[in-house]
Amino acid sequence: MTTAGRIPKRATLRRVATAEVTVVLGAALLAELLALLVLKIWEADLDVPFAYSWDANQFAMYTKEILHGSYYRNGHLGAPFGQQLYDYPNVATDQLQAVLIKLLGLVSTDWATVMNVYFLLTFPLAAAAAYLAFRHLGATRAPSVVCATLFALLPYHFVRGETHLFYSAYFAVPIGAYLALAVFTGEPLFVRRAGRAGHGVLAYASRRSLVVVALCAVVALASGAAYYALFTVLLVAAGIVAAALAGRGRAALATGAAVIAVIAAVLAANLAPSLVYAATHGSNTVAGQRSWTESEYQALKLTQLVLPIEHHRIGTLAGMSQKYLAFQRSLGQPRRAPLVQRFDESETVHLGFVATLGFVSLLVVALAAIAGAGSRRLPAPIVHASAATLVCFLIGTVGGISALIAGSITPQFRSWNRISLFIAFFALLAVALFLSRVERRWAVTGVRRAWLGLMLVGILAVGVLDQTSSANVPAYQSIAESYDSDGEFVRRIEQRIGANGSVFQLPYVPFPDGGLVRRITDYDLVRGYLHSNGLRWSFGAMVGRPEDWHAELAARPAMLQVEAAAVAGFDGVYVDRFGYADSARGLERRLRELTGAPPITSADDRLVFFDLRGLRRRLERRHTVRELGALRRATLEPLTVAWPGFGEVEWSNGRGWRPIASGAALVVDNPSRATRRASFEAVFADRDETGREVILRYPDGSTDHVRPTRSGARVDRVLELAPGANVIGVEVAGAQRAAGDAAPLRAQASVLDQGFWPFAGGTAANRASE
Numbered sequence: 181m182t183t184a185g186r187i188p189k190r191a192t193l194r195r196v197a198t199a200e201v202t203v204v205l206g207a208a209l210l211a212e213l214l215a216l217l218v219l220k221i222w223e224a225d226l227d228v229p230f231a232y233s234w235d236a237n238q239f240a241m242y243t244k245e246i247l248h249g250s251y252y253r254n255g256h257l258g259a260p261f262g263q264q265l266y267d268y269p270n271v272a273t274d275q276l277q278a279v280l281i282k283l284l285g286l287v288s289t290d291w292a293t294v295m296n297v298y299f300l301l302t303f304p305l306a307a308a309a310a311y312l313a314f315r316h317l318g319a320t321r322a323p324s325v326v327c328a329t330l331f332a333l334l335p336y337h338f339v340r341g342e343t344h345l346f347y348s349a350y351f352a353v354p355i356g357a358y359l360a361l362a363v364f365t366g367e368p369l370f371v372r373r374a375g376r377a378g379h380g381v382l383a384y385a386s387r388r389s390l391v392v393v394a395l396c397a398v399v400a401l402a403s404g405a406a407y408y409a410l411f412t413v414l415l416v417a418a419g420i421v422a423a424a425l426a427g428r429g430r431a432a433l434a435t436g437a438a439v440i441a442v443i444a445a446v447l448a449a450n451l452a453p454s455l456v457y458a459a460t461h462g463s464n465t466v467a468g469q470r471s472w473t474e475s476e477y478q479a480l481k482l483t484q485l486v487l488p489i490e491h492h493r494i495g496t497l498a499g500m501s502q503k504y505l506a507f508q509r510s511l512g513q514p515r516r517a518p519l520v521q522r523f524d525e526s527e528t529v530h531l532g533f534v535a536t537l538g539f540v541s542l543l544v545v546a547l548a549a550i551a552g553a554g555s556r557r558l559p560a561p562i563v564h565a566s567a568a569t570l571v572c573f574l575i576g577t578v579g580g581i582s583a584l585i586a587g588s589i590t591p592q593f594r595s596w597n598r599i600s601l602f603i604a605f606f607a608l609l610a611v612a613l614f615l616s617r618v619e620r621r622w623a624v625t626g627v628r629r630a631w632l633g634l635m636l637v638g639i640l641a642v643g644v645l646d647q648t649s650s651a652n653v654p655a656y657q658s659i660a661e662s663y664d665s666d667g668e669f670v671r672r673i674e675q676r677i678g679a680n681g682s683v684f685q686l687p688y689v690p691f692p693d694g695g696l697v698r699r700i701t702d703y704d705l706v707r708g709y710l711h712s713n714g715l716r717w718s719f720g721a722m723v724g725r726p727e728d729w730h731a732e733l734a735a736r737p738a739m740l741q742v743e744a745a746a747v748a749g750f751d752g753v754y755v756d757r758f759g760y761a762d763s764a765r766g767l768e769r770r771l772r773e774l775t776g777a778p779p780i781t782s783a784d785d786r787l788v789f790f791d792l793r794g795l796r797r798r799l800e801r802r803h804t805v806r807e808l809g810a811l812r813r814a815t816l817e818p819l820t821v822a823w824p825g826f827g828e829v830e831w832s833n834g835r836g837w838r839p840i841a842s843g844a845a846l847v848v849d850n851p852s853r854a855t856r857r858a859s860f861e862a863v864f865a866d867r868d869e870t871g872r873e874v875i876l877r878y879p880d881g882s883t884d885h886v887r888p889t890r891s892g893a894r895v896d897r898v899l900e901l902a903p904g905a906n907v908i909g910v911e912v913a914g915a916q917r918a919a920g921d922a923a924p925l926r927a928q929a930s931v932l933d934q935g936f937w938p939f940a941g942g943t944a945a946n947r948a949s950e
Contacts, residue, residue, distance in 0.1 A: 200315070207311040207325045208304030211332035215303040218338065218648045223656050228663050229292045230299065230654040231342040237703035238692070239345040240710055241720075242271050243298075244291035246281045252453060257709055257720030258691075259682050260749060260816070261727040266457035267464040268692050268722065272450045273409070274346045276401035291710065292663075298349075299342050305351040307332035310605065313354035314612045317361065317561045323615035326636050327534075327608040330643040334604055335489050335530045338652040350601050352402040355395050356412030357568070357605045363419030363436045364564035366428040370438055393442055400446035404598070409447055411575070411599050413440050418571040422564075466724030468692060474594040475586035480576035481508075484526045485600060486536050491651035501530075529600040531607060532647035534639060538607030541614070542566040562613055565606040572603045615639075662784060669782035670711035673789050676780060677751040679714040684745035684752070684792070686767070687759040688734035690723045699758035708754060718750065726851055732818035738767055739774055740940035744815040746792040747799055747808050747939075755788045764788070799939075807938050813852055814935030819901065821931055822847040825910070830926070837865065837926035840874070846908040848931050850901040857934045860908070862895045864888040868924035877909035888925055899931075 224230065229240055245251040251271045257263035265271070271278055280301075284294045310328035315321070331354070340348045362369050373386040403409035416436045423432030448455075458464070483504055490505060492498035505526060531539055545558060545566035575581040575596065582596035615636065623632040673683065685705050687697055694702045705719035721728040733741050742753055753771065757763040768779070771790045780789040800808065825844030829836040850856055864874050866888035876884040880900065886893050899906070912925060 203321050203325065204308050204311050207328050208308045210325065211307035211329045212300065212304045214329065214333060214644055215300065215337075218333070218644075218652050220653045221300075224296070224654070225656070225660060226296050227290055227293050228656070228660045229342060230296055230656075230659070232659045232663055232707075233704065234343055234701045235703065236341075236343045236345075237701075237706045237710070239342060240291060240295060241703065241706050242278075243281055243295045243345075244710060246271070246278050247285040247289060247291055247294060251278065254720070256712070256714075256716050257706070258722070258727055259716035259718050261721065261729075263691075263720040264457075264722055264725070264727070266454045267467040267725065269451055269454040270346070270405050272454060273403045273406045273447065274349075274401070275450055276398060277346055277349055295342060295345065299345060302349040302351065303332045303337070305349065306337070306354075309351040309354040310608070313358040313605075314609060316358060317609060317613070318559060318616065319609070319612035320616040320619050322633070322636055323612040323619065326615070326640045326643075327612040329640060330532065330534055330647065331605060331608050333644055333647055334535075334601070335532065335647050336528045336601060336604075338648060339528045341654070346402075347404045347407070347598065349402060350404060350408065352399045352404070352408050353601045354605055356399045356408055356415070357602055357609075359392075359395060359399070359439050360412060360415035360419050360568055361561060361564050363416050363432055363439065364422050364568060365560050366423055366426075366432055366435075368431070369435050392439075396439055396442035397446050400443045400450065403447070406447060407593065407595065407598050408601070409443050410593060411572075411602055413443055414575055414581075415568055415571060415602065416440055418568070419564075422567055461725075464722070464724040467722055468592075470591045470594045472583070472586045472591045475582055475591050475596060476578060478525045478595045478597055479578040479580065479582055480529065480573065480597040480600060481526065481578060482573070484529045484597070485531050485539065485603065487530060488533075489530050489647065489649060489651075490527055491649040493645060493649055525595060525597055529597045530647075531600070531604050532643060534611055534643040534646070535604050535607040538610035538614075539569065539603060542569045542606060542610050545610075546570045559613055559617075562610055565609050569603055569606045572599050572606070575599060611639075662786075665783040666707050666787070667711045669780065669787050669789070670708055670715070672780045673708075673752065673754070674712065674715060676789070676791055677793070679712075680716075681714075681751040682716045682749055683708065683718065683754050683789075684742070684750040685717060685719045685754045685756070686738070686741070687756070688730050689719065689759075690728075690731065691720050692723070697759050698761065700756055704756065704758070717754075718745070726817070729816050729818055732820065733815055736936065737940060739770055740936060742771065742774060742792065743795070743799060743939045744811055744936070746796040747811045748815045749812075750792055752792050753790050755790075757786055757788065803938060807935075810856075810933075810935030811939055812935075813854075813856070814933035817852045819856070819858055819931050819933050820849045820851075821929065822849070826927070835928065837928060840864070840910060840912060840925040840927050844910045846910065846929055848899070848901055848906045848908065850903050850906060853903050855903070856901050858899050858901055859932045859934065860895075860897045860899050860929070861932075862927060862929040863892040864895070865892040865926045866890060866924055867926065870924055872925060873913040874925065875909075875911040875913070877911070879906045879908070892928075898934075 219230075229236065232240075241257075242251055245254055252265050254263040254265075277298075281294060281298055284297055288294055288297075307328045310331040311324050314324040314327060319327070337348055337350070342348070359369070361367075369392045370389045371386050373389075399412050400409050416439050420429075420432050420436040423429060423436075487501045487504060488494075488497040490498060490501045492501070508526060542562070542565055545562060546569070549563060549566065573580075576599040580596075582593075585593070619632055623629040674681070677683075685708070687700070689697050689700060689702070689705050692702070696702075705717075708715065709717050709720070718730055721730065723731065733744060736744070745753060755764050755767060755771070760767060768788060772779070775790045775792060775795050777791045777794055781787070803811075823838055823844070824847060825841055827839035827841070829838055831837075846862075848858070848860075862876075864886050866872065867890065869890055871887070874886045874888060876886065876895065878884075878897070878899065879902070884895055884897065886895055910927075
């Protein structure tokens with residue numbers, strides 16, 4: 181081609197690109213404007229979060245950590261050792277989102293403002309990504325704008341909101357869906373560089389290949405805690421199988437393997453710090469652990485996909501979904517406390533009316549393809565989208581591929597209904613392609629184009645009204661009242677103990693996924709940190725690690741906990757009344773007597789703070805340096821007990837018992853470098869009165885012979901515990917059934933560090949048993 185011929189072609193491409201950029205920006209702006217209308221943004225204050233409970237506070241914590249330092253370590257939470265998130269690397273799998281939040285921090289350092297602005301930006305980001313994917317897959321501009329807008333305004337987006345901020349930012353889903361469909365269709369994603377010979381990696385370093393690598397990286401860097409990346413990988417794998425069945429196996433395998441490899445490599449790089457930490461410190465078998473049961477409970481259900489939203493504008497339609505939701509809850513499916521959420525997971529999966537039409541059409545196409553009837557006359561993207569939709573449903577549905585993965589590989593991915601986003605994308609793609617076909621064949625005159633425009637506007641209006649409701653509007657006023665109350669409360673604490681003081685928080689709530697503690701939700705105790713800059717807070721230490729010393733201390737009487745916290749260096753105690761059956765009235769009465777100082781109470785009467793500095797000074801006068809040191813060590817380096825060879829805890833009359841098997845042991849760990857003295861108390865019961873004898877062998881070589889009774893035989897002994905593991909062997913005379921087989925012999929045991937003895941009532945009130 182001559183130079184003169186190239187110039188017009190380049191000019192044409194430039195005009196097309198400019199037009200596409202204009203339209204994609206228009207789609208993004210339209211989605212943003214509609215989202216603002218649905219959210220009634222004029223009622224909001226941008227410096228107050230749109231959500232202020234449950235997981236929203238967790239993502240608020242992440243946002244503040246991203247803005248003001250490293251999200252892996254935070255010296256202001258989990259005091260005095262600090263918080264580490266290597267065992268719970270939610271942010272690590274969403275590094276791109278962290279970068280976007282960091283960039284917003286250049287404009288504002290207020291975490292609430294940044295969090296709100298970022299959430300609002302997730303609407304245009306999702307619309308833009310969906311529009312570009314629809315266009316690349318063959319849809320025309322106007323239908324792509326309508327369907328991309330509906331994709332950005334899915335019920336999933338509003339229901340999750342800031343409560344699941346990173347999941348709401350699902351702009352990587354259209355990219356993952358496009359990559360999967362490319363493998364299904366056999367589209368060449370990685371092509372040779374012009375003029376480059378050979379078969380090495382560099383030979384494929386073309387502009388297109390680099391763009392595809394970047395798209396794979398986006399999927400891995402904005403993966404919604406790795407869910408969207410996982411779904412992409414599973415769909416790409418299905419695409420490889422489908423292409424092989426169609427005779428394109430070799431090319432599809434190479435392309436799909438490359439896509440999976442790039443996504444996996446980026447995820448591995450993101451998770452490298454956590455993997456290194458686990459290799460160095462051992463894996464955490466407690467934090468964030470999921471079960472197969474949870475995977476089934478949060479699996480996809482066809483009924484939930486196609487039913488209207490629970491708070492639909494039309495009462496009859498809303499009632500249908502509410503009845504089904506009530507029915508689902510009535511099934512009494514077992515679930516752990518952390519699964520109790522502000523919203524039910526099923527509320528997030530609704531497709532909406534327009535997408536449901538696309539979903540049904542894709543299922544019809546899939547059935548037609550299986551029957552060999554007419555699918556060849558349809559556009560390839562429709563046929564392959566129908567196959568991908570069917571695969572998504574088989575993966576996510578109850579008892580589907582997700583159950584096999586949970587049971588045979590890992591149950592850590594529990595919320596398989598989140599694959600509904602991919603189904604929604606494919607369904608809206610089908611709608612966009614159908615409308616595009618109508619536009620090409622029918623809207624050939626000005627009048628017909630006007631009618632098509634009106635139809636598209638109508639579809640958009642019906643879709644938006646169907647997918648949203650007044651329930652999507654945050655409770656701005658009540659959130660602001662609670663937020664302002666907490667802010668003023670924390671400012672008064674800073675005035676009392678100084679901006680760099682240390683605060684002990686009650687009651688104890690495990691981190692992460694602590695679930696409900698009375699009326700306290702998982703991350704409510706992080707609120708103090710959100711309103712302060714220099715204060716250090718006891719909440720937030722990683723469960724399952726030595727830094728979570730409060731877990732052991734929580735078994736002790738409340739006043740002993742408070743004295744221990746004061747000696748350990750905490751300047752005050754923060755009490756959330758929602759965590760107590762009596763709204764902490766009894767606890768506050770004893771704290772007033774113990775501290776002798778007037779408390780600080782929040783404006784909403786939920787929180788109360790007591791200054792512990794006076795108590796610490798009195799304890800320092802009453803006790804020796806050695807006693808204070810022993811209490812500090814007992815508090816911050818607690819003795820722990822493990823039960824190898826015993827069965828799981830069985831509860832009887834409010835007491836936990838462990839079945840005994842011969843050869844079991846009690847292992848008492850002393851994490852400090854000094855030998856420590858502790859009282860050991862155990863109770864051995866024989867449910868069937870078999871008369872068997874239990875022999876206890878202590879680390880110093882001494883033994884105890886116990887003959888359990890039905891009511892329980894008691895053993896008391898003072899132990900000298902060397903640093904590290906101290907094993908108390910348990911032998912049972914005669915044959916005994918395996919632990920966990922309803923064995924008649926059962927045990928309880930407790931170990932109390934003598935560092936607690938001189939404080940808050942001595943030993944009698946301070947024993948903790950399992």
